[in-house]
Amino acid sequence: MxxxxxxxxxxxxxxxxxxxxxxxxxxxxxxxxxxGDTAQHGQMEHNMEHAGDEHGAGMAHAHVDPPSEYAQLTNPFAGDAVAIAAGQTIFDTNCATCHGPQGQGDGLAATGLNPKPANLADRQMLDSLSDGYLFWRVSEGGALAPFNSAMPAWKATLSEEQRWQVISYLRSLGR
Ligand code: HEC
CATH class of the missing domain: 1.20.5 (Single alpha-helices involved in coiled-coils or other helix-helix interfaces)
Known part of the structure; x- marks a missing residue:
């Protein structure tokens, strides 16, 4: 027994x-x-650790200064309700698949992505990023160091106005 x-x-x-x-x-x-290759991966991990230091464990992705042609840009539609509404439509159509319906980085296509889509509803993180930085990231995407990510470049698909509108919407998330 x-x-x-x-x-x-x-x-x-x-x-x-x-x-x-x-x-x-x-x-x-x-x-x-x-x-991808191990050298790149090592670099990426370094940046991820760095980002983690600044923004807490949930924010494991890189932030670097934008190129000078983007650095000084400011959103001509900041806080504009019409732009925010237009931006929401753009977001729902183009961004929610990865970034999630509320921008929290949990879209259907997020599974298996490394690095993961950013949590764009993280108010503290968004407040720490300049308009120029956001416009750069939305325009040029993630196919460059140190990001090396699946974030698409939108400059050929969305007009400048549309990119600013979607940024206005991002800044309204989580408020
Ligand atoms: C194919 C999936 C995918 C789609 C679609 C996508 N993104 Fe991303 N996005 C990512 C990933 C992955 C990251 C994180 C890595 C990085 O920063 O490149 C990211 C990062 C970002 C960042 C940088 C955040 C930071 O903290 O640096 C912004 C801003 C952003 N996305 C906005 C958008 C907007 C706006 C759209 C729609 C117009 C969009 N994304 C569509 C995958 C996607």
Whole structure:
């Protein structure tokens, strides 16, 4: 009788450890596949740690100064209710798939992306980013160092006005 008891204990423990193993190993190849070459990955991790220091553990992605042609730009539609409404439509159509319906980085297409889409409803983070920075990121996307991300470049798809409108909307998120 005692032997049967121990057998059950051993089998149960075995099943638990198998489940634990398959959960951890499932995400590893995926992360490797997306992160590209190891040198880049190392750099990215460095930046991610840095960003984490500034914005807390949830904000694991890079922030660097925008190029000079973007740095001084300011939003001509800041706080404009009409621009915010237009920006919401642009966001729902083009951005929510990755950034999520409320901008929290949890869109349907976010699964498997590394780095993950930013949480654009993080008020503290958005307040720390300049208009020029946001306009740069929306215009040029993430296919450049240090970002190396799936964030698309929108300058060919959205007019300057539309990019500012969507930025007005981002600044209204979480308020
Ligand atoms: C294919 C998925 C995808 C779509 C669609 C997408 N993004 Fe992103 N976006 C990302 C990812 C991933 C990041 C995080 C990595 C990075 O900063 O490049 C990001 C980052 C950003 C950032 C930078 C945030 C920061 O903290 O530096 C902004 C701003 C942004 N997205 C705005 C938008 C807007 C506006 C749209 C729609 C016009 C959009 N994104 C559409 C994937 C996406």
């Amino acid at each position: 005692q032997r049967v008891f121990w057998l059950i204990v051993i089998v149960t423990l075995g099943m638990f450890s198998l489940t634990a193993c398959s959960t951890t190993s499932a995400s590893a190849p995926e992360a490797q596949a997306v992160s």
